[in-house]
Amino acid sequence: MQAQPRAPISPPPAAASAPTPAPPPAETLVFPPSDAAKLTSHLPPQHLQSQDQDQNAPTPQSRRPFVTLTFATSLDSSLSLAPGTRTVLSGPQSKAMTHHLRAHHAAILIGVGTAVADDPGLNCRIAGARSPRPVVVDPRARWALHRDSKVLQLARAGQGLAPFIVTAEREPSAGVAALLAEHGGKFLFVEAAAETGRFSWADVFDVLGREGLGSIMVEGGGEVINSLLAEPECELVDSVIVTIAPTWLGQGGVVVSPPRTVGESGRPSAPLRLTGVEWHPLGEDVVLCGKILR
Numbered sequence: 026m027q028a029q030p031r032a033p034i035s036p037p038p039a040a041a042s043a044p045t046p047a048p049p050p051a052e053t054l055v056f057p058p059s060d061a062a063k064l065t066s067h068l069p070p071q072h073l074q075s076q077d078q079d080q081n082a083p084t085p086q087s088r089r090p091f092v093t094l095t096f097a098t099s100l101d102s103s104l105s106l107a108p109g110t111r112t113v114l115s116g117p118q119s120k121a122m123t124h125h126l127r128a129h130h131a132a133i134l135i136g137v138g139t140a141v142a143d144d145p146g147l148n149c150r151i152a153g154a155r156s157p158r159p160v161v162v163d164p165r166a167r168w169a170l171h172r173d174s175k176v177l178q179l180a181r182a183g184q185g186l187a188p189f190i191v192t193a194e195r196e197p198s199a200g201v202a203a204l205l206a207e208h209g210g211k212f213l214f215v216e217a218a219a220e221t222g223r224f225s226w227a228d229v230f231d232v233l234g235r236e237g238l239g240s241i242m243v244e245g246g247g248e249v250i251n252s253l254l255a256e257p258e259c260e261l262v263d264s265v266i267v268t269i270a271p272t273w274l275g276q277g278g279v280v281v282s283p284p285r286t287v288g289e290s291g292r293p294s295a296p297l298r299l300t301g302v303e304w305h306p307l308g309e310d311v312v313l314c315g316k317i318l319r
């Protein structure tokens with residue numbers, strides 16, 4: 026076969042004079058009402074779905090938000106092929122379902138591992154739907170957010186919101202703080218455990234509740250999901266919605282597998298189970314909805 030002519034390689038623009046790139050072309054997703062109806066009972070109550078739902082309240086609300094744990098996984102429970110790698114698992118219909126969830130939660134939360142690996146947009150790309158507030162859990166403030174990060178490009182284009190970064194770092198980068206402020210985002214401070222450097226999820230959700238965010242969809246990645254599925258943190262999860270794609274990613278991926286528990290006999294026991302389960306086929310994927318059995 027004849028080789029295709031290669032596109033000419035243009036020199037990279039000089040850093041100082043580089044114009045800010047235009048936001049990525051807007052993608053428009055459609056999630057049919059007949060599919061949306063199947064999810065209604067698994068969504069947060071309507072009054073908790075939008076940001077600042079308590080804006081008229083005299084004091085900031087402190088009630089803990091409704092928490093949905095939602096992610097896409099392979100048949101071998103992998104979120105991605107390897108740490109630091111973005112892997113497409115959802116087909117077009119289940120991707121649209123995820124964006125429907127984004128439209129019906131006040132915030133979308135990821136760990137800094139995902140922010141660094143994916144440079145995600147975290148907006149809702151269903152026409153006319155609102156976008157959630159992106160929240161990045163970044164205890165050491167290591168996410169090098171910059172003007173060209175996708176989430177800020179989308180915020181400038183009016184296609185999404187700037188992130189709130191939850192950190193334990195008392196003096197995060199002034200440059201990042203200024204960039205966040207310019208776009209309507211900010212750092213939120215939470216104390217981390219001295220021995221582990223980890224937050225308690227209750228503290229994270231409390232601080233988000235006080236920001237008026239009444240519902241949070243937690244998207245990942247692996248460490249965030251596994252720590253939230255561990256006892257006693259799993260008590261904070263109200264709804265679980267998992268897209269299962271008909272593919273195996275093989276060994277070495279970022280796997281969802283919470284810590285094992287040991288039963289009274291001393292033998293390993295299953296740590297968690299879902300109840301009230303529904304399975305909804307969407308394209309070639311299946312979407313599993315349920316609640317953690319208490």
Ligand SMILES: NC(=O)C1=CN([C@@H]2O[C@H](COP(=O)(O)OP(=O)(O)OC[C@H]3O[C@@H](n4cnc5c(N)ncnc54)[C@H](OP(=O)(O)O)[C@@H]3O)[C@@H](O)[C@H]2O)C=CC1
Nearest residue numbers: 096097104105110136137138139223224245246247248249
């Ligand atoms: N298929 C899907 O639906 C999704 C896939 N992914 C994939 O997952 C992968 C990323 O997963 P992973 O590497 O595990 O990273 P995570 O996104 O889970 O981020 C992990 C980091 O977040 C911080 N963190 C997490 N939990 C806590 C806590 N309780 N307290 C304080 N800090 C916390 C830590 O930062 P620090 O190290 O600085 O202490 C930790 O290293 C990527 O490949 C991404 O593409 C992500 C989301 C969804």
Ligand SMILES: Nc1nc(O)c(N)c(N[C@@H]2O[C@H](COP(=O)(O)O)[C@@H](O)[C@H]2O)n1
Nearest residue numbers: 097112113114115123143145146147244
């Ligand atoms: N639902 C779902 N399906 C997949 O196949 C995925 N890889 C992910 N990943 C999550 O979505 C984020 C990307 O969001 P944008 O498209 O950039 O807005 C990514 O960071 C993961 O959190 N999700």
